[in-house]
Amino acid sequence: MGRESTNKAGGAGLPPMQGLPGARYTDPQIYLLERDQVLMSSWQLVCHISDLPGPGTAMRFDLMGRSAFVLRGSDGGIRAFLNVCRHRGSRLIDGDANTQLAYCVNGKIRCPYHAWVYDESGALVHLPREVNYPGVQRDALGLHALPLEVWLGFVFIAFRQPGVPVAELMGGCTAELEPYRLAEMRRISEPRLRPRRANWKVICENYLDSYHLAVAHPTLQQAVGSRYCFEDRGGVMHISGEIDSDNSRSWSARAYARWLPEMGELPPRRRRLWSYYFVWPNLALDVYPDQVDFMQMLPISSGETVIREVAYALPDPRREMRLARYLNWRINRQVNREDQQLVERMQLGLAGGDYDRGPIAVDETGLRWFTARVLETQAQAGGGKALASRRRKAGMASENRRGRVSK
Numbered sequence: 545m546g547r548e549s550t551n552k553a554g555g556a557g558l559p560p561m562q563g564l565p566g567a568r569y570t571d572p573q574i575y576l577l578e579r580d581q582v583l584m585s586s587w588q589l590v591c592h593i594s595d596l597p598g599p600g601t602a603m604r605f606d607l608m609g610r611s612a613f614v615l616r617g618s619d620g621g622i623r624a625f626l627n628v629c630r631h632r633g634s635r636l637i638d639g640d641a642n643t644q645l646a647y648c649v650n651g652k653i654r655c656p657y658h659a660w661v662y663d664e665s666g667a668l669v670h671l672p673r674e675v676n677y678p679g680v681q682r683d684a685l686g687l688h689a690l691p692l693e694v695w696l697g698f699v700f701i702a703f704r705q706p707g708v709p710v711a712e713l714m715g716g717c718t719a720e721l722e723p724y725r726l727a728e729m730r731r732i733s734e735p736r737l738r739p740r741r742a743n744w745k746v747i748c749e750n751y752l753d754s755y756h757l758a759v760a761h762p763t764l765q766q767a768v769g770s771r772y773c774f775e776d777r778g779g780v781m782h783i784s785g786e787i788d789s790d791n792s793r794s795w796s797a798r799a800y801a802r803w804l805p806e807m808g809e810l811p812p813r814r815r816r817l818w819s820y821y822f823v824w825p826n827l828a829l830d831v832y833p834d835q836v837d838f839m840q841m842l843p844i845s846s847g848e849t850v851i852r853e854v855a856y857a858l859p860d861p862r863r864e865m866r867l868a869r870y871l872n873w874r875i876n877r878q879v880n881r882e883d884q885q886l887v888e889r890m891q892l893g894l895a896g897g898d899y900d901r902g903p904i905a906v907d908e909t910g911l912r913w914f915t916a917r918v919l920e921t922q923a924q925a926g927g928g929k930a931l932a933s934r935r936r937k938a939g940m941a942s943e944n945r946r947g948r949v950s951k
């Protein structure tokens with residue numbers, strides 16, 4: 545996704561900034577460091593509360609080789625656990641390949657290997673032939689619980705306790721999103737998993753990059769006008785643009801603007817606003833007047849990522865709303881295709897190891913924000929030393945290569 549920044553100061557007065565070094569996007573060891581320093585201690589959106597409609601419904605969530613699940617209990621509460629049996633380490637819950645939705649019988653999780661059984665609180669409640677385990681303490685063998693928070697109907701978990709609660713991370717966004725009634729929404733499409741041959745940060749940065757909009761996304765630019773507004777909200781980068789399609793050459797953009805019903809429940813300035821919330825480190829919440837979707841960049845390796853995307857909306861049978869939702873999807877499907885080529889092309893350019901680093905424009909508010917946060921997290925985690933030495937080596941290698949070329 546691309547946006548043109550309307551940074552009020554036009555970036556004037558900001559210091560020059562360099563992007564991350566090329567090795568940061570390709571080195572498998574840096575990938576593992578980021579797994580530990582960034583992703584594992586971040587809030588990850590698993591699903592919406594409506595995706596767990598009744599007691600015993602569960603959703604699996606995998607991140608960089610680790611697996612967890614959330615489970616709705618008979619008391620209506622939702623809990624999160626590691627998806628690993630305490631006996632011999634077997635995975636417990638599979639879930640449908642696409643939705644990863646699973647069901648537990650009577651709220652019990654039964655391991656497929658030797659049939660240990662856990663209840664909805666994670667307690668080990670049945671251990672077949674227990675007599676053969678003298679001295680076993682069932683109390684000490686319950687499932688490992690994980691931090692879980694529900695924010696405006698969305699269920700977040702973390703593999704390690706993050707520094708701030710979800711609500712604090714979202715900061716001032718919560719109040720302005722309340723009119724959308726996100727908690728009452730329902731999924732309107734099957735989850736989409738889009739594999740990309742690119743590092744997760746390449747995809748996040750592309751989402752926040754405003755420079756390529758006019759070059760790569762003429763339809764999007766025509767749909768929402770030529771100017772976007774960027775606002776740094778701490779843990780969230782808020783990006784927004786008004787639908788402005790009167791003169792658009794794009795049929796989809798014109799039709800969307802024409803058919804989008806008047807959304808009287810929203811404040812006037814939001815009735816025709818496309819509003820994006822990029823949540824550190826790998827989540828984007830796209831808030832449209834007609835629907836909401838999230839895009840989650842799930843790293844698979846240093847050069848591969850899966851974008852997981854799910855759309856939600858309030859039930860609305862109006863024909864014009866159905867049309868508007870279809871057209872929205874059509875516009876953004878096109879943007880997605882365009883971005884796939886860009887991010888994979890960038891990864892190809894980085895993969896050869898010939899790129900060191902390049903400048904970021906002063907008006908690239910989103911890109912600067914993301915880069916600063918990557919560096920800040922690295923410094924906080926004390927990983928600066930390891931990465932600096934790695935960067936030095938990468939820099940030296942790059943110098944050597946340049947030397948060879950110039951000879």
Ligand code: FES
Nearest residue numbers: 629631632655658
């Ligand atoms: S590994 Fe789960 S019961 Fe043995």
Ligand SMILES: [Fe+2]
Nearest residue numbers: 545546750883
């Ligand atoms: Fe883009």
